Amino acid sequence: MDSHDTDVLVALVLSLADSAQDHSQEEVLNALVQSNGDVNEAVRLLHRPHSKKRPQPTGTSTISSWLSSRTKRRKEDDVPAPTTNGSSEQPHQESTAAQVLDALPQSTSRTAGDKPTVDLMTVLRQPQPSNKPKRNLPPLLLTTPSLVKEHTPCTLHLSVLPPELACDLFYTMLDASSSWQRNKWWLFDRVVESPHRTSFYARNLSAEDDGWEEAAQYWYNGRQTSKPDVFPPKMEEACSIIEKIVNAELRKRERFPLEWAGDPNDELPWRANVAASNCYAGSKESVGFHSDQLTYLGPYPTIASLSLGTRRTFTLREVIPSEEADSRKAQTFHIPLPHNSLAIMHASCQEKFKHSIPPQQAIDIYRPQFPRPGQEQVSTSNCRINITFRFYRPDFRPSKTPRCKCDVPTILRPDMKNRMNGKTDRYWWTCYAGAQNDGNGCNFWRVMDMKLEERGPCIGDQRVNPLVEA
Numbered sequence: 001m002d003s004h005d006t007d008v009l010v011a012l013v014l015s016l017a018d019s020a021q022d023h024s025q026e027e028v029l030n031a032l033v034q035s036n037g038d039v040n041e042a043v044r045l046l047h048r049p050h051s052k053k054r055p056q057p058t059g060t061s062t063i064s065s066w067l068s069s070r071t072k073r074r075k076e077d078d079v080p081a082p083t084t085n086g087s088s089e090q091p092h093q094e095s096t097a098a099q100v101l102d103a104l105p106q107s108t109s110r111t112a113g114d115k116p117t118v119d120l121m122t123v124l125r126q127p128q129p130s131n132k133p134k135r136n137l138p139p140l141l142l143t144t145p146s147l148v149k150e151h152t153p154c155t156l157h158l159s160v161l162p163p164e165l166a167c168d169l170f171y172t173m174l175d176a177s178s179s180w181q182r183n184k185w186w187l188f189d190r191v192v193e194s195p196h197r198t199s200f201y202a203r204n205l206s207a208e209d210d211g212w213e214e215a216a217q218y219w220y221n222g223r224q225t226s227k228p229d230v231f232p233p234k235m236e237e238a239c240s241i242i243e244k245i246v247n248a249e250l251r252k253r254e255r256f257p258l259e260w261a262g263d264p265n266d267e268l269p270w271r272a273n274v275a276a277s278n279c280y281a282g283s284k285e286s287v288g289f290h291s292d293q294l295t296y297l298g299p300y301p302t303i304a305s306l307s308l309g310t311r312r313t314f315t316l317r318e319v320i321p322s323e324e325a326d327s328r329k330a331q332t333f334h335i336p337l338p339h340n341s342l343a344i345m346h347a348s349c350q351e352k353f354k355h356s357i358p359p360q361q362a363i364d365i366y367r368p369q370f371p372r373p374g375q376e377q378v379s380t381s382n383c384r385i386n387i388t389f390r391f392y393r394p395d396f397r398p399s400k401t402p403r404c405k406c407d408v409p410t411i412l413r414p415d416m417k418n419r420m421n422g423k424t425d426r427y428w429w430t431c432y433a434g435a436q437n438d439g440n441g442c443n444f445w446r447v448m449d450m451k452l453e454e455r456g457p458c459i460g461d462q463r464v465n466p467l468v469e470a
């Protein structure tokens with residue numbers, strides 16, 4: 001999971017904005033969306049209505065000085081490797097998420113020292129009610145599968161599992177969740193922890209799928225882990241049902257050229273080989289806006305997300321490409337996810353949208369339809385269990401992940417802001433060591449090259465489809 005890229009940007013904007021002004025997280029997010037993730041621009045937007053009355057930012061209040069005060073200067077030989085088309089242009093300006101993540105870990109003076117680990121939400125300011133006019137389009141509540149399909153690259157499927165299986169799986173995962181972890185990573189001189197618990201599962205591993213231990217490690221933001229658990233039997237049962245739903249949807253959809261082509265003779269081209277599970281206990285547990293890292297999923301993945309237990313709202317927000325920033329605004333979509341529903345994030349969702357489970361003022365208590373095996377009474381719960389079934393591509397197996405100068409596997413991110421003809425075709429590998437390792441990483445950055453890195457076959461390959469132009 002990649003839960004902190006937006007959080008990093010929000011925290012960065014807050015650290016640069018005038019601290020006398022209490023900007024809510026929502027305001028900062030809006031400014032970031034409006035500026036397409038450009039931190040300097042977002043700070044400027046936040047300051048704009050008051051710019052005459054307010055003192056100019058001083059000291060470390062520009063992005064460049066902020067970064068240079070915290071990071072080692074880039075050495076000559078640290079300039080990003082040229083792209084395959086000969087350009088060394090970076091996809092973003094200096095203050096984008098990838099580079100902020102890239103730059104943050106370079107701090108030499110960072111010490112956890114006496115600072116205790118804190119909940120992420122205490123580092124980021126909580127949203128305050130605001131009377132200021134909103135610059136973005138009003139959010140849309142999507143309550144039916146047809147509305148979800150109309151407005152987003154997702155589909156919503158209700159009552160997907162037999163009711164008793166959904167209930168049993170909820171109990172199984174709820175019990176397991178007591179040993180799940182809160183992810184921890186470095187953010188501005190301190191270790192923050194995610195406001196929910198998470199766990200990673202591998203499906204019955206065949207020899208070919210080996211290496212998911214390293215992938216599991218990256219689910220926990222680079223922390224060392226032991227071998228991931230295998231799917232419990234109830235999860236396995238649910239997975240087989242979900243695979244059929246996902247493949248039926250795939251057959252109906254237009255496919256993107258960089259999607260995995262799979263085996264054309266396989267009647268189930270999408271097969272989950274790993275799953276990540278999250279537990280949100282109570283209304284305040286959450287996950288911030290992010291798009292999932294593509295390190296092992298590859299470009300244009302399909303992710304099937306099962307919800308069990310109490311209903312929570314899944315929120316999507318489009319990242320507007322730079323060239324459209326002046327012509328249209330981002331919209332936020334809220335999708336309530338009830339018990340036993342499946343939200344499929346289809347290809348392009350990770351490239352175009354960020355998603356989150358926001359904290360809520362209140363939630364309904366979930367009353368299971370069936371008691372636990374061997375019990376007569378049902379007990380209610382305020383927890384939501386989420387299981388995201390994922391297909392980790394063979395051509396993105398851990399042994400093929402480039403390593404950075406810290407000799408740590410890098411992470412793969414899409415260039416969300418520069419989409420060509422509505423499609424993302426640029427991705428880059430960046431250092432991720434800084435999320436752990438006391439926040440120290442390197443500034444490794446490289447454009448992914450599918451051909452040079454011998455990845456595929458993809459839907460758009462000539463090998464797969466001879467009608468595709470070279």
Ligand SMILES: O=C(O)CCC(=O)C(=O)O
Pocket residue numbers: 001002276278287292305314355356357386388
């Ligand atoms: O709980 C959810 O529905 C979303 C979880 C999520 O975004 C993730 O695990 O990456």
Ligand SMILES: [Fe+2]
Pocket residue numbers: 001002290291292355
């Ligand atoms: Fe996610």
